[in-house]
Amino acid sequence: MKYYSTNGQAPIADLQKAVVKGLAEDRGLYMPERIEKLPKAFFDNIQDMTFQDIAYNVASNFFGEDVDEDALQEIVYDTLQFDCPVAKITDDIYTLELFHGPTLAFKDVGARFMARLLRYFIGRANSVAHRTVNVLVATSGDTGSAVANGFLGVEGIHVYVLYPKGKVSPIQECQFTTLGQNITAIEVDGVFDDCQTLVKSAFMDAELNEHMMLTSANSINVARFLPQAFYYFNAYARMKTLGKADNLVMCVPSGNFGNICSALFGHEMGLPIKRFIAANNANDVFFNYLQTGKYEPKASIQTLANAMDVGNPSNFARIYDLYGQSHERISALISGATYKDEQIAEAMQQCYKQTGYILDPHGACGYRALQEGLQPGEVGVFCETAHPAKFKEKVDAILGIDIDIPARLKAFMEGEKQSVEMSKEFADFKAYLMHQ
Numbered sequence: 001m002k003y004y005s006t007n008g009q010a011p012i013a014d015l016q017k018a019v020v021k022g023l024a025e026d027r028g029l030y031m032p033e034r035i036e037k038l039p040k041a042f043f044d045n046i047q048d049m050t051f052q053d054i055a056y057n058v059a060s061n062f063f064g065e066d067v068d069e070d071a072l073q074e075i076v077y078d079t080l081q082f083d084c085p086v087a088k089i090t091d092d093i094y095t096l097e098l099f100h101g102p103t104l105a106f107k108d109v110g111a112r113f114m115a116r117l118l119r120y121f122i123g124r125a126n127s128v129a130h131r132t133v134n135v136l137v138a139t140s141g142d143t144g145s146a147v148a149n150g151f152l153g154v155e156g157i158h159v160y161v162l163y164p165k166g167k168v169s170p171i172q173e174c175q176f177t178t179l180g181q182n183i184t185a186i187e188v189d190g191v192f193d194d195c196q197t198l199v200k201s202a203f204m205d206a207e208l209n210e211h212m213m214l215t216s217a218n219s220i221n222v223a224r225f226l227p228q229a230f231y232y233f234n235a236y237a238r239m240k241t242l243g244k245a246d247n248l249v250m251c252v253p254s255g256n257f258g259n260i261c262s263a264l265f266g267h268e269m270g271l272p273i274k275r276f277i278a279a280n281n282a283n284d285v286f287f288n289y290l291q292t293g294k295y296e297p298k299a300s301i302q303t304l305a306n307a308m309d310v311g312n313p314s315n316f317a318r319i320y321d322l323y324g325q326s327h328e329r330i331s332a333l334i335s336g337a338t339y340k341d342e343q344i345a346e347a348m349q350q351c352y353k354q355t356g357y358i359l360d361p362h363g364a365c366g367y368r369a370l371q372e373g374l375q376p377g378e379v380g381v382f383c384e385t386a387h388p389a390k391f392k393e394k395v396d397a398i399l400g401i402d403i404d405i406p407a408r409l410k411a412f413m414e415g416e417k418q419s420v421e422m423s424k425e426f427a428d429f430k431a432y433l434m435h436q
């Protein structure tokens with residue numbers, strides 16, 4: 001499969017280059033030149049298949065030309081060591097729980113898949129050179145833990161997670177500072193934007209790039225965002241078993257729009273979803289685009305659902321390209337919703353009181369958008385993108401409860417923190433990396 005850049009000014013790439021480089025030379029996002037439909041027989045039998053088997057069919061439709069069959073099968077099965085169930089909330093609203101992975105958030109699938117696919121490509125390219133590939137990732141919380149755990153113990157790859165000192169919750173911090181092995185946590189004396197600037201400067205520094213092989217693992221990478229489509233095929237299969245799959249509305253709490261973009265790719269592969277809702281917090285750039293046809297990025301606003309605090313969603317470029325830049329096509333298939341913190345808290349309280357289900361602040365946006373936007377005859381599924389215990393302080397305060405911390409999360413909290421202290425000056429970061 002060939003990949004082109006959404007900016008149209010970079011050379012066509014193959015999958016290996018798209019995965020290793022992440023971003024095209026013209027700073028556009030890589031797009032596959034075509035998306036194949038899956039056969040009717042697959043959808044006819046999907047309800048009898050496991051999450052892993054469904055995912056392998058989808059992966060093979062997408063990556064089959066570029067990855068050996070056995071290797072791809074191993075990558076998929078090794079990535080999906082956990083389930084992705086649907087739970088009933090009301091008669092017509094269901095939730096797709098995307099938080100059963102190692103760090104209890106949906107980014108686990110993309111991070112694990114990318115680590116294994118990158119390892120596969122390095123293994124082929126490096127048979128002589130044996131150079132370590134270094135992944136740099138800046139995080140305000142969730143991305144760092146998913147990437148660190150996804151790449152943990154993967155041979156030939158070292159991960160540096162940069163995070164702002166004192167600005168990440170203790171529950172999040174322990175998920176990437178206690179791992180050791182090939183994961184180094186770098187505690188930057190600054191804010192998230194400083195971390196991101198250090199990473200960007202590193203990619204642009206010629207001397208550093210000669211000294212070590214650098215790559216990124218953010219959600220613009222084809223290997224990170226696309227595997228999330230597995231979730232949506234599984235949702236359809238599980239809803240079909242329940243006899244509820246005929247008029248499905250899929251609602252995705254969105255920040256950088258990588259997750260919903262993978263669902264839209266699934267739709268292009270033939271997945272029978274009637275329409276989509278992108279649920280946002282107070283960061284309403286996409287919502288406004290749907291109303292006006294104008295895309296106007298803003299600075300991000302801090303909210304209760306902080307993994308969605310994005311003022312310029314990077315995957316918008318992919319959605320725009322996928323539908324031929326047509327506002328009409330985009331707004332016919334996707335609608336939007338935007339909620340302030342008070343509305344998010346209200347949705348969490350209402351859902352808990354009436355159904356007993358504990359939402360996290362991100363999922364709560366999705367739940368509320370379905371409550372307000374579902375038409376008669378439709379069945380809605382919203383993604384629960386993280387386990388509520390990841391946001392324990394907020395959830396406890398809003399619901400007046402003391403939510404249990406799952407054993408997996410507790411285990412991280414018992415580990416010993418290891419981190420490297422760093423100033424926000426690039427010269428210091430560079431000097432550190434030059435000694436590695």
Ligand SMILES: *Cc1c(COP(=O)(O)O)cnc(C)c1O
Pocket residue numbers: 105106107142143219253254255256257258259260307308362385386
């Ligand atoms: C990353 C994240 C999101 C947003 O996903 P995008 O793919 O960036 O749209 C939503 N919820 C949680 C919990 C997240 O970690």
